[in-house]
Amino acid sequence: MLSYNDLVEQALHASLRGWDFSWLCDRTSGGDPSWRYTERASALLSAAPRLLDQDTGGGEVLASLAPLPRHTVAMEAWQPNIPIAAKRLRPLNATVLGGTADAIPMSEATFDLVLNRHGALNAAEVARVLTPGGRLLTQQVGTRNDVELNIALGAPYPDPEAWTLAVAVDRLRRYGFRVLDAREEMIDYVFHDIGAVVFHLRAVPWHIRDFDLKRYERPLRSLHERICSEGAFTARNHRFLIEAALPGI
Numbered sequence: 001m002l003s004y005n006d007l008v009e010q011a012l013h014a015s016l017r018g019w020d021f022s023w024l025c026d027r028t029s030g031g032d033p034s035w036r037y038t039e040r041a042s043a044l045l046s047a048a049p050r051l052l053d054q055d056t057g058g059g060e061v062l063a064s065l066a067p068l069p070r071h072t073v074a075m076e077a078w079q080p081n082i083p084i085a086a087k088r089l090r091p092l093n094a095t096v097l098g099g100t101a102d103a104i105p106m107s108e109a110t111f112d113l114v115l116n117r118h119g120a121l122n123a124a125e126v127a128r129v130l131t132p133g134g135r136l137l138t139q140q141v142g143t144r145n146d147v148e149l150n151i152a153l154g155a156p157y158p159d160p161e162a163w164t165l166a167v168a169v170d171r172l173r174r175y176g177f178r179v180l181d182a183r184e185e186m187i188d189y190v191f192h193d194i195g196a197v198v199f200h201l202r203a204v205p206w207h208i209r210d211f212d213l214k215r216y217e218r219p220l221r222s223l224h225e226r227i228c229s230e231g232a233f234t235a236r237n238h239r240f241l242i243e244a245a246l247p248g249i
Helices: 004-013 037-045 081-092 123-129 147-153 165-174 194-203 217-230
Strands: 028-030 050-054 071-076 094-098 111-117 130-141 178-191 233-245
Touching: 004 194, 004 217, 037 111, 037 130, 037 233, 071 081, 081 094, 111 123, 123 130, 123 165, 130 165, 147 217, 147 233, 165 178, 165 233, 178 194, 194 217, 217 233
Parallel strands: 050 071, 050 111, 071 094, 111 130
Antiparallel strands: 028 178, 130 233, 178 233
């Protein structure tokens, strides 16, 4: 195995363009829920001529669903991702807009389907922009996600019950949604070297908001030694899936 310094250096030079985690191939394993989000999304597209994809990232997942409905809007909150998503999605006839989950920049009853994979979810706003009978499919990251990593590094972590399937379902029902399917899983996610840990914390900076290599150098080196000794470090991904619909006319 490479040294701690070499592995960290590799992670620091890895590209973070868009929502592309391919650099982690062979450096991590696991993390896949039992359901297939893209298959579920594809099955809904044929009945949805007007689609909104929230927090599209670099458009990677949405592009994989092509051909897309004739009226497709992709929305992204993080400014650096917007030109990346636009370059990928405009050839697929999708419009890319900046915007946040709390203020979707579209009129009421504009979409038949809202897709949301790992994006912020505002039930009131989704209900506002969906047509009567419109559907939502979302895969969310819960607040129990990878807390083992926070514990190993001595970092703070959120209330593990703050964002769970039960919380999300309750919010959706408050705004008139009928929940058609709801699933929640904790899935082993294995880091095979410390470089993978550092890349992960760079890619999702909200996971440890005060993350800094110097601040966390001692626990990172300890975790590196643990991985060298045990062969890997296992955290658990917290994922839940909801398909919901508004009442029809």
